[in-house]
Amino acid sequence: MNENILCVVYSRTGRTKRLMEDISAALDCELAEISDRVERQGTLGWLRCGMDAMRKRTRPINRLHTRRALADYDLVILGTPVWAGRCSSVMRAFLKRRGYELRDVAYVITHASEEPYRAVFEQMDKYLQTPHVEDVSLCPGSAGYIFWRDLFLKTVAGRMNVELRPIPEPEDEDGESGENGEAAASEPPETEQ
Numbered sequence: 241m242n243e244n245i246l247c248v249v250y251s252r253t254g255r256t257k258r259l260m261e262d263i264s265a266a267l268d269c270e271l272a273e274i275s276d277r278v279e280r281q282g283t284l285g286w287l288r289c290g291m292d293a294m295r296k297r298t299r300p301i302n303r304l305h306t307r308r309a310l311a312d313y314d315l316v317i318l319g320t321p322v323w324a325g326r327c328s329s330v331m332r333a334f335l336k337r338r339g340y341e342l343r344d345v346a347y348v349i350t351h352a353s354e355e356p357y358r359a360v361f362e363q364m365d366k367y368l369q370t371p372h373v374e375d376v377s378l379c380p381g382s383a384g385y386i387f388w389r390d391l392f393l394k395t396v397a398g399r400m401n402v403e404l405r406p407i408p409e410p411e412d413e414d415g416e417s418g419e420n421g422e423a424a425a426s427e428p429p430e431t432e433q
């Protein structure tokens with residue numbers, strides 16, 4: 241296992257979590273999940289998320305369990321959904337409280353539209369001691385998704401001098417493996433990052 245890399249994710253409905261599970265599996269590194277004590281499911285929960293994000297409001301988060309102190313990781317990869325054009329307020333709460341402890345940081349954001357939301361990276365940088373070193377902005381299920389995810393992984397692996405592991409293909413309803421990752425990765429993406 242690559243002890244020097246940590247993935248940290250917040251995910252409300254599982255899309256960012258699935259992506260970060262793939263990223264941590266490919267990099268063979270630890271994955272830790274952020275949570276808070278706020279009801280964020282259902283219509284009211286959705287509204288609460290939107291209001292929190294728009295007001296940049298943060299609430300207490302639960303203790304993050306990691307094998308090492310945050311400052312001991314050479315690279316921390318943060319994964320968050322986009323809420324109202326901003327990073328989720330749960331990730332913002334983590335950055336506010338612990339961002340100063342992080343050394344090199346990379347961002348993975350997911351969103352429903354194909355807009356790249358690059359401004360989110362600048363918002364998140366405000367909580368770090370130094371600007372982030374890598375990023376990727378992904379719309380799960382979109383045409384360029386695998387391409388941009390794999391390009392991000394290659395860049396991070398090169399930077400950290402680690403070998404990438406293959407990402408297991410999701411199974412379809414018949415139990416067959418899905419589309420081959422390499423074939424999908426070679427398709428030209430329609431959207432620019």
Ligand SMILES: Cc1cc2nc3c(=O)[nH]c(=O)nc-3n(C[C@H](O)[C@H](O)[C@H](O)COP(=O)(O)O)c2cc1C
Nearest residue numbers: 251252253254255256290321322324325351352353
């Ligand atoms: C309150 C709220 C606001 C959102 N705002 C945006 C947005 O501004 N742009 C967008 O493309 N997607 C937006 N989304 C969709 C999520 O970013 C997207 O579905 C994401 O991949 C969900 O990740 P998760 O399953 O890890 O929670 C929003 C979702 C929520 C709950």
